[in-house]
Amino acid sequence: xxxxxxxPKYLFRKEGQNVTLSCEQNLNHDAMYWYRQxxxxxxxxxxxSQIVNDFQKGDIAEGYSVSREKKESFPLxxxxxxxxPTAFYxxxxxxxxxxxxxxxxxKLFFGSGTQLSVL
Amino acid sequence: LAKTxxxxxxxxxEGQEVNITCSHNNIATNDYITWYQxxxxxxxxxxxxxxxxxxxxxxxxxxxxxDRKSSTLSLPRVSLSDTAVYYCLVGVRDDKIIFGKGTRLxxxx
Numbered sequence: 042x043x044x045x046x047x048x049p050k051y052l053f054r055k056e057g058q059n060v061t062l063s064c065e066q067n068l069n070h071d072a073m074y075w076y077r078q079x080x081x082x083x084x085x086x087x088x089x090s091q092i093v094n095d096f097q098k099g100d101i102a103e104g105y106s107v108s109r110e111k112k113e114s115f116p117l118x119x120x121x122x123x124x125x126p127t128a129f130y131x132x133x134x135x136x137x138x139x140x141x142x143x144x145x146x147x148k149l150f151f152g153s154g155t156q157l158s159v160l
Numbered sequence: 161l162a163k164t165x166x167x168x169x170x171x172x173x174e175g176q177e178v179n180i181t182c183s184h185n186n187i188a189t190n191d192y193i194t195w196y197q198x199x200x201x202x203x204x205x206x207x208x209x210x211x212x213x214x215x216x217x218x219x220x221x222x223x224x225x226x227d228r229k230s231s232t233l234s235l236p237r238v239s240l241s242d243t244a245v246y247y248c249l250v251g252v253r254d255d256k257i258i259f260g261k262g263t264r265l266x267x268x269x
Contacts, residue, residue: 086258100256
């Protein structure tokens with residue numbers, strides 16, 4: 042089955058610790074995204090990547106880092122610099138339309154999320 | 161990025177048709193309109209996408225007037241399981257796909 046897999050489902054972080062959330066997709070999508078969701082709120086973009094070995098900051102990148110060494114994988118590290126990391130983290134992927142006249146018709150496929158809590 | 165405005169919340173009853181309208185006055189020529197559904201503790205799920213007129217699939221219909229400044233997601237004969245948050249997305253900002261707060265739909269028995 043094609044899809045996008047996030048792990049772990051639940052993660053606990055101690056103060057001062059870095060933790061890494063995994064995101065893997067087998068949809069052959071070029072673009073991948075990380076969003077953060079706080080209770081009762083919408084999704085906020087952390088980082089996104091449209092091609093291997095390249096990524097851009099979203100609206101709330103401070104305290105987070107990513108890598109895109111393989112097309113299938115886009116891990117997110119929550120560093121100790123992120124002082125309020127408790128949230129629901131969602132990874133997504135899509136075909137990236139690109140082109141000179143870029144249409145905005147991406148359809149995002151999401152993983153099941155990782156709930157990160159601070160001990 | 162076209163700014164979208166949709167109701168914060170809506171209530172309806174089982175068996176009713178629900179219409180959620182999204183306003184996007186500054187939609188661009190290259191923008192599509194995309195709707196997602198999110199259940200608690202799950203990732204959003206793509207529901208429907210359209211550019212103009214009407215699109216229908218097995219889940220919903222999307223109505224887009226000629227000026228494209230708004231769109232209406234229509235859910236026929238809702239059930240309790242349709243209780244969710246529905247997001248309307250139009251365009252990107254500097255290649256970023258931005259979600260708003262969505263509409264919390266609560267279906268009552």
